[in-house]
Amino acid sequence: MAGFLSFASEFSAATVDTRARALYYRVPHEIRQPVCAAAPWMILSNVPAPVLCAAPCDLADQPGVKGFMFFNTLKEEKTVERTFAIIKPDAFAAGHAGRILTCIYEAGFTVVGMKKIWLSEVQAGGFYHVHRDRPFFADLTAFMSSGPCVALVLEAPGAIARWRERMGATDPGTAAAGTLRREFGTSIGCNALHGSDAPDTAAFEIGYFFSGMELL
Numbered sequence: 001m002a003g004f005l006s007f008a009s010e011f012s013a014a015t016v017d018t019r020a021r022a023l024y025y026r027v028p029h030e031i032r033q034p035v036c037a038a039a040p041w042m043i044l045s046n047v048p049a050p051v052l053c054a055a056p057c058d059l060a061d062q063p064g065v066k067g068f069m070f071f072n073t074l075k076e077e078k079t080v081e082r083t084f085a086i087i088k089p090d091a092f093a094a095g096h097a098g099r100i101l102t103c104i105y106e107a108g109f110t111v112v113g114m115k116k117i118w119l120s121e122v123q124a125g126g127f128y129h130v131h132r133d134r135p136f137f138a139d140l141t142a143f144m145s146s147g148p149c150v151a152l153v154l155e156a157p158g159a160i161a162r163w164r165e166r167m168g169a170t171d172p173g174t175a176a177a178g179t180l181r182r183e184f185g186t187s188i189g190c191n192a193l194h195g196s197d198a199p200d201t202a203a204f205e206i207g208y209f210f211s212g213m214e215l216l
């Protein structure tokens with residue numbers, strides 16, 4: 001174990017890659033053997049960081065070479081924050097709310113606020129007031145008031161960016177594979193989900209739907 005530790009810390013310093021949500025370290029496949037020969041995936045303790053996870057991967061900078069990706073969960077220094085989300089009328093009517101909530105929990109969010117609502121067109125217009133001069137505004141408010149939806153307040157480290165990443169691009173047609181809008185949305189208007197785009201909009205949007213006493 002001691003040999004692994006010195007190798008890992010030495011290697012990680014040179015190969016830290018910030019493109020991943022958590023920082024990760026890539027090490028050659030051979031390093032797996034002294035650590036855990038049997039498990040394809042493992043959680044280690046008593047290592048430089050108290051929690052370290054590893055998963056098999058290809059080394060991006062050494063094509064064809066197998067390695068392990070080490071996730072140091074404690075290196076994620078993002079502030080715990082809240083974001084606002086809506087499961088829109090299209091996704092709710094299609095019966096996707098349950099699956100979307102499961103994805104939300106699996107992505108590590110804490111649901112601190114949740115309610116089923118049916119907006120009036122005026123309420124939808126107030127919520128989306130920043131878009132009032134856009135050509136799609138009337139369609140947007142008509143759609144958002146066309147049926148019930150679910151309003152959510154989600155909490156996590158870096159919740160705003162994390163939720164937008166999980167949703168995918170506004171237009172489901174261009175959203176990346178595996179994102180929720182890609183899976184549940186059908187058009188840029190009927191895109192299944194909403195998420196705040198910045199801390200100030202999150203504060204406005206949370207306050208538009210929830211009182212402080214409803215956030216638990």
Ligand code: CMP
Pocket residue numbers: 131136140170188189190191193194195
């Ligand atoms: P949302 O993230 O909720 O924020 C504003 C919404 O406007 C957006 O999702 C889309 O569903 C909707 N919308 C409709 N048409 C357009 C468009 N042409 N460009 C951007 N957003 C659009």
